[in-house]
């Protein structure tokens with residue numbers, strides 16, 4: 345029996361080494377280890393043996409099975425490597441040749457809207473600021489007057505990172521420096537800007553944000569734009585004028601009516617939610633119209649809370665300001681008429697051809713920000 349097994353091993357390993365391609369190798373595998381395979385049949389005989397026989401035969405048959413399985417895995421890796429090398433050698437690309445076709449892509453509506461926002465706010469004296477997408481607890485929550493026990497933390501459906509969880513368990517976490525979550529909003533850029541720049545401050549911060557949420561109007565990654573103004577003597581009146589000017593420029597019409605609703609955000613006091621009036625055109629909601637048929641909520645805003653200004657080392661009796669935050673994907677949907685958010689992130693070239701913008705059409709205030 346031992347003799348037979350040794351012969352069988354030799355025979356199988358020779359066949360495996362001689363397999364010239366993945367198909368041939370798979371045939372070897374089926375012959376030895378498949379349902380009707382020789383080794384499979386041997387394994388089945390174990391059940392009918394006496395315990396004494398099994399003690400001797402078991403390890404030998406298992407050893408054979410292992411040797412053959414390892415032989416197949418090694419040969420497979422070798423064949424795959426050779427196939428890749430051959431493919432790389434045959435698919436050379438001469439990067440010095442001129443392109444023979446225009447790229448098929450277009451500017452994504454989200455990129456387009458971000459460019460439009462930057463253009464509109466630049467005209468009002470705002471710079472563009474950025475911050476990291478992997479944030480600390482402190483910048484994303486605490487400094488924005490959302491302490492650890494605040495219910496808003498639960499509402500944000502935060503993605504926490506293992507590195508933060510590990511640091512907490514090890515007792516080495518520091519809420520100001522341990523990057524422990526994916527930012528749930530662009531508001532931490534307010535904090536980073538106030539800490540790194542002296543007022544007066546006027547910035548917008550467009551970017552990616554993350555929440556564990558998914559349906560026709562929510563995706564786990566989405567885009568927001570944050571706005572922040574810090575100066576002396578800033579009032580709610582400045583906020584209203586700025587946002588009205590922005591919304592009119594963005595939707596490219598003057599007959600825009602805004603509705604300010606009292607609301608609550610931990611980082612602003614008072615807080616207001618802003619709705620824009622829409623009119624029904626052939627059953628579709630279109631932003632604008634002097635006499636709105638209804639209202640669409642478009643952004644959250646308010647006067648920056650004293651505690652937030654203090655957390656950034658500024659004196660709230662000297663500096664005041666307003667802030668706002670707004671979903672960019674939603675702005676794009678309202679302006680360009682998409683009603684499902686999910687295709688934004690499918691990378692489907694047909695959708696991009698339909699909704700995308702020419703890379704040569706840069707939004708400008710004089711030429712029209714709508715392209």
Ligand code: DAH
Pocket residue numbers: 528529530531570571609611612643644645646667668669670
């Ligand atoms: N960060 C808020 C959110 O994601 C939006 C927001 C509301 C931002 C009010 C602001 C603000 O700056 O003042 O829901």
